[in-house]
Amino acid sequence: AMAAHADRMRETHSTTGHARLSRTLHALSCIVPCYNEAENLQRLLPLLQAQLAQVAERWEIVLVDDGSTDASAQFMAQWAQQDGVRVVQLSRNFGKEAALTAGLQAAAGDVVMMMDADMQHPLSLIETFVRHWCAGADVVYAVREHRDGESWFKRIGSGWFYGMVNRNSRFRVPPNAGDFRLMDRTVVQALLAMPERNRFMKGLYAWVGFEAVAVPYLPEQRAHGHSHFSKFQLFRLALDGLFAFTLWPLRTVIFLGCLMALAAFAYGAYLTGVYLVFGHQVSGWTTIVVSLMLFSGIQLVSLGVVGEYVGRIYEEAKRRPIFVVKRALGQGLRGES
Ligand code: UDP
Ligand code: MG
Numbered sequence: 001a002m003a004a005h006a007d008r009m010r011e012t013h014s015t016t017g018h019a020r021l022s023r024t025l026h027a028l029s030c031i032v033p034c035y036n037e038a039e040n041l042q043r044l045l046p047l048l049q050a051q052l053a054q055v056a057e058r059w060e061i062v063l064v065d066d067g068s069t070d071a072s073a074q075f076m077a078q079w080a081q082q083d084g085v086r087v088v089q090l091s092r093n094f095g096k097e098a099a100l101t102a103g104l105q106a107a108a109g110d111v112v113m114m115m116d117a118d119m120q121h122p123l124s125l126i127e128t129f130v131r132h133w134c135a136g137a138d139v140v141y142a143v144r145e146h147r148d149g150e151s152w153f154k155r156i157g158s159g160w161f162y163g164m165v166n167r168n169s170r171f172r173v174p175p176n177a178g179d180f181r182l183m184d185r186t187v188v189q190a191l192l193a194m195p196e197r198n199r200f201m202k203g204l205y206a207w208v209g210f211e212a213v214a215v216p217y218l219p220e221q222r223a224h225g226h227s228h229f230s231k232f233q234l235f236r237l238a239l240d241g242l243f244a245f246t247l248w249p250l251r252t253v254i255f256l257g258c259l260m261a262l263a264a265f266a267y268g269a270y271l272t273g274v275y276l277v278f279g280h281q282v283s284g285w286t287t288i289v290v291s292l293m294l295f296s297g298i299q300l301v302s303l304g305v306v307g308e309y310v311g312r313i314y315e316e317a318k319r320r321p322i323f324v325v326k327r328a329l330g331q332g333l334r335g336e337s
Contacts, residue, residue: 025130027333028056029112031103033064033096033179037117038071039224044117045079051123052084055130056111058333061085064103067093077329084334091324096228097199098323100179104188108332113182119223121180128215129182138210141181142217143174153231161238165203167248173206173241174214181205196244197316200237203245243308250309253302260298 030052034041045061052059063076067090076087088106090099100114111133115121125142132140147155162175179201183191190208229237242249 022136023134025056025111025134027058027060027109027111028052028130029060029062029107029109029333030126031062031064031100031107031112031114032117033066033099033103033114034068034072034076034117035066035093035096035099035228036068036070036072036225038068038075040118040222041072041075041079043223044119045085047123048115049084051126055127058109059084060108060333062103062106063087064099064106065089066096066099067091080330083331086330086332087328088325089327089329091326094323096179097201100201101192101199102323102325104192106328107188110185111182112185112188115180118225120219120221122217122220125180125215125217126182132213132215133182133184136211137213138184138187139181139205139212140183141174141177141205141212141214143214144176144178145216145218147176154234157234157238161241164248165241165245167246169246171206171209173202173245174212177202177214180217184210186210197318197320197322198240198244198312199322200241200244203241207245239308243312249305253305256298257302260295 030048032041032044032048041063048061052061061084063079063085065073065076065087073089076089079085080087086106088102090102094102103114104112111130113126113129121142129140129142147158158175162173166172187208187210190210191204194204194207
């Protein structure tokens with residue numbers, strides 16, 4: 001297999017002069033996580049099949065049914081009878097990140113891509129993805145050109161999130177990039193080798209590194225139904241990312257503690273000075289009440305921050321599987337081998 005792999009790669013020279021790999025795509029897997037997407041799948045699958053057949057000799061669509069409660073399961077079972085369509089049915093809804101991990105585990109291609117089921121990701125980009133991979137990129141990801149259609153909450157929130165998660169970090173989570181991407185087998189293996197239960201994919205992609213190319217795109221409207229991610233869920237996802245990929249909140253707490261201690265010391269010195277110069281004074285009830293409330297507030301927040309990390313240690317320590325597969329259907333890669 002290694003020899004065959006090496007065969008496919010031949011050295012050429014790009015216009016910039018340095019050696020670049022030029023490789024031919026042999027088997028492409030496309031993972032589609034689905035949670036109640038029967039109507040969307042009906043539109044997506046024929047188009048996706050045609051698109052994949054255009055760019056790869058051998059290809060497969062890996063549909064991950066993330067515990068759908070609509071007709072998705074029956075629909076997928078029908079499609080699984082066709083060559084090149086495989087279905088991994090999870091035992092309940094585990095969330096998109098877990099569904100993607102299930103898809104990555106099931107995918108057999110030497111190149112793996114993923115896209116949403118709701119037609120928001122333009123199929124025409126697949127060709128561009130493949131072109132960049134052929135030119136040597138290990139990862140090709142789509143970046144939303146702007147977030148115009150989104151609420152101020154989402155825009156400001158995501159700005160804050162990327163600012164915080166990328167602070168003093170050796171790896172950078174690119175803003176406005178999601179799960180619409182293509183990855184080489186080596187990258188997929190690196191992702192699968194990461195043992196954590198908390199699968200914050202944007203962080204995992206960034207952590208593994210590799211040479212990545214960004215492709216700008218404009219997301220389409222969701223074809224049918226509505227987004228599964230509410231404001232509250234997005235907020236939770238952002239917290240997951242922050243606590244899983246930075247120690248920044250803990251350091252902030254330490255810094256805050258030092259700052260408070262310094263302030264207390266200065267204020268103490270000041271009060272002593274006042275006492276020595278003007279004699280005894282009993283007043284400052286307001287100061288006491290306000291500072292008591294302020295400091296107990298800060299203490300509770302700090303405890304909460306520490307608690308978040310402890311809770312995550314607890315989650316990881318349980319070593320539960322990331323997802324449970326109820327049933328797998330369908331044949332592997334389609335096309336001549
Ligand atoms: N999804 C999933 N499990 C979930 C939630 C969503 O597999 O618990 C899938 C969903 O079916 C879709 C993709 O993840 O294919 C993106 O979901 P959605 O369109 O709701 O998210 P948005 O586009 O708003 O980020
Ligand atoms: Mg969507």
